[in-house]
Amino acid sequence: MSLAETELTIGGTSFKGVYIAILLSLATTLGGGVWTASSLYSRLEAVEALQIPDVVPITEKVGRVEAELAEQIKLIQQELIANDVNQLQGKLAELGVNLKTIAEQQAKLLTINEKVIELEKELESMRITVTQAELMTKDLKDVDSKLKKIDTEIEDLWSGMDYLSNPLN
Secondary structure (H helix, E strand, O other), X not given: OOOOOOEEEEOOEEEEHHHHHHHHHHHHHHHHHXXXXXXXXXXXXXXXXXXXXXXXXXXXXXHHHHHHHHHHHHHHHHHHHXXXXXXXXXXXXXXXXXXXXXXXXHHHHHHHHHHHHHHHHHHHHHHHHHHHHHHHHHHHHHHHHHHHHHHHHHHHHXXXXXXXXXXXX
């Protein structure tokens, strides 16, 4: 009697041996897939729980630079008033505009710096996810090879049972 001819009757419904073997293989594969997905999800949650570093020192440094620039402008204005240099008034206004433009550009650079830091974190997160996915793929290949071995052993057991049921055949 072969695996294809073997039948198991449960509750009035008969199942052939081949279907039982296929169902067992699928059930164990699905169980391994669910376990792997759960593991990946828990690792992703751990990555999301990472804390973002404090950017207060950068903000303080920008504040100091702005204060120094404002102080330098005040000193230049005082020297112009003290020296009564009217012809340089236009150039001073131009310098004020330039300093304002520099301050705006500096604010934009800080925004770009924050975005670069965020992108670096996302890139590292993606690298970790890819590494984890590669490890899980390797684990799945190992599970698949083990399942193939189990299928072969089951087939051998059925052959042995067939022989035992009819040794002369």
